[in-house]
Every structure is written in C-alpha cells, then in structure tokens.
Amino acid sequence: MALHFVTQAGTTAQVGQSVLLTGAEAKHAAVVRRVRVGESVTIGDGAGVWLEGVVEDVSAAEVSVRITARREHELPSVRIVLAQALAKGDRDELAVQAACELGVDEIVPWQASRSISRWEGPKAAKGRERWATIVREAAKQAHRSWIPEIAGVETTGQLAKRAVDARMLVLDPTAQTRLSSIRADDRDLVLVVGPEGGISPEELDRLTEAGAERVRLGGTVLRTSTAGPAAIAVLSGILGRW
Numbered sequence: 001m002a003l004h005f006v007t008q009a010g011t012t013a014q015v016g017q018s019v020l021l022t023g024a025e026a027k028h029a030a031v032v033r034r035v036r037v038g039e040s041v042t043i044g045d046g047a048g049v050w051l052e053g054v055v056e057d058v059s060a061a062e063v064s065v066r067i068t069a070r071r072e073h074e075l076p077s078v079r080i081v082l083a084q085a086l087a088k089g090d091r092d093e094l095a096v097q098a099a100c101e102l103g104v105d106e107i108v109p110w111q112a113s114r115s116i117s118r119w120e121g122p123k124a125a126k127g128r129e130r131w132a133t134i135v136r137e138a139a140k141q142a143h144r145s146w147i148p149e150i151a152g153v154e155t156t157g158q159l160a161k162r163a164v165d166a167r168m169l170v171l172d173p174t175a176q177t178r179l180s181s182i183r184a185d186d187r188d189l190v191l192v193v194g195p196e197g198g199i200s201p202e203e204l205d206r207l208t209e210a211g212a213e214r215v216r217l218g219g220t221v222l223r224t225s226t227a228g229p230a231a232i233a234v235l236s237g238i239l240g241r242w
Contacts, residue, residue: 002040002052003033004143005063006136009047013067018056019043021063029063041065046139046147048073073145079105079188080235081166082228083159085112085195086119086127091225095193096131098229100138100148103236107131108162108190109153114197119153128152156203159192160210166190168212170204171231173221175214179234182215189235193228 005021005028013019021029021043029035035055043051043065049072053065082104084095096107109127111119119127132150139147162168166188169179192199192207199207208214217230236242 001143002042003029003035004042004044004140005029006140006147007043007045007051009045011045011049011051013051013070015067015070017067019051019053019065019067021065022061026063027060030058030060035063042143044140044143044145044147046136046145048075048145050145075146076105076239076241078184078186078239080232080239081106081108081162081188081190082232083108083110083154083162083190083192084228085110085193085199085224086115086117086153087195087224088116091196091223092117093131093134094225095228097134097138098226099232100135100144101142102229102232103144103241104148104228104232105146105188106149106151107135108151108159110159110192111153111155112195113156113200113203115195116197124153156206160207160212162190163207163211168192168207168210169215169231170199170207170212171217171227172199172204172214173216175216177213177215179215179217179231180238182213182238184235184238191228191231191235193224193231195224 039055051067052069053067056066057064082099168190170192
C-alpha cells in the first residue's frame with residue numbers, strides 16, 4: 001500500500017498538476033518515511049479529496065507530488081459521533097485515537113460530572129488542539145479521506161441538546177437493550193461514553209429525558225478507553241460500513 005500524506009483542506013489540484021507538501025508534513029515524508037523520486041503515494045486533504053500521485057522532488061522542506069488521479073469522497077449519510085468523557089491520564093486520548101482509526105466522524109469532549117480531568121479556561125483550547133493532533137495522525141495512519149471534527153468541550157446540558165436531531169445512545173452496562181440489536185434510521189448516531197467512575201444517575205436521567213437511549217455492549221464492563229471504539233465497531237457493522 002502506498003504511503004499516505006495530508007495536505008491543506010480544499011485543495012483544487014487536478015490530474016497533471018503538482019501538490020507541494022511543506023513544513024512538518026514534508027519533513028515527515030522526506031526524513032521519517034524516506035520517500036523517493038518516482039515513488040507512488042496518496043494524499044488527502046482531510047475533507048474528502050483523495051489524490052494519487054508520483055513523487056517528483058524531495059527535500060526536508062518541500063516534497064513535490066505530480067497528481068495522476070483525483071477522487072472526492074462524500075461524508076457518510078449517517079455519521080457516527082463519539083461523546084467521550086474526559087478521563088485521567090491518557091485514557092481519553094487512547095479512545096480518541098482508536099475511534100478515529102475505526103471510522104468515527106466527529107468527537108465531542110464531554111465534561112462529565114465524574115471526570116477527574118477538567119478542561120477549564122486555556123486548558124480547554126489546549127485539550128481540543130491535542131485531540132485534533134491525535135485525530136489527524138490517526139486519520140493519516142488509517143488512510144482516511146475525512147479527518148473527524150473535534151467539537152468544543154460540552155457540558156451534560158449541551159450534550160443533551162444533540163438528542164433533538166440525532167439518535168443518542170448512552171453506553172450503560174446495566175441497560176437491557178444490546179447495542180447490536182438496534183437498527184439505524186437516517187439520523188446521526190451519537191455514542192455517549194462515561195469517565196472512569198461511570199455516568200452519574202443524574203446525568204443518565206437528564207440524557208434519557210432528552211431522548212437518549214441506554215444500551216450495553218455485552219456482559220462485561222469496558223474501560224472508558226475501549227468502550228467507544230468497541231461500540232463504533234458494532235455500529236460500523238450495523239451501518240454496512242464493514
């Protein structure tokens with residue numbers, strides 16, 4: 001499989017033209033991946049554009065690729081959104097990385113009441129930027145044509161509003177309904193994953209009152225770092241993506 005790289009969103013490069021990889025992406029291509037002149041590579045803009053090309057020139061500052069094919073991929077008609085509760089250490093980051101590799105379309109950082117990690121003030125912007133970097137690298141590794149969006153951190157009240165237009169599925173190990181038994185409609189699917197201490201009863205009530213459904217993955221309790229990715233895999237099968 002050809003090496004894959006990412007260029008700026010909205011690229012208009014057509015077959016026969018050249019695309020320049022610059023900055024950190026050029027250094028990664030030239031120094032880390034050691035691309036060579038004449039090598040076939042793919043390039044995405046993270047917004048649906050998928051390019052195939054041949055490397056024309058290589059330096060640590062700039063890599064030139066001549067385009068041989070161009071395709072544009074649409075977003076799925078039903079998107080998968082992960083509302084991931086903030087967690088201590090790198091557990092939420094592990095969830096974000098795996099979710100991106102498995103096909104999530106948007107990630108919402110959720111400030112749950114039992115989240116030990118707190119995104120407040122300048123930390124919120126830094127946290128979002130960190131997740132965006134993780135998602136970009138994971139999308140590149142997975143050869144995704146769309147890089148998932150990272151929303152701003154949301155409270156439970158803000159998250160509940162998403163249940164108005166989307167189908168919200170709250171992962172709850174005590175729920176009676178299995179996630180694998182649901183049938184999707186034309187609404188986006190919002191998966192809600194709690195922190196290490198779980199989702200509080202008050203939060204469960206607020207989300208279900210807003211229209212959310214409580215579902216479980218099976219008979220075991222998964223970590224916050226694995227529950228979301230596991231659920232995304234199940235939904236990918238239900239939606240026919242896999």
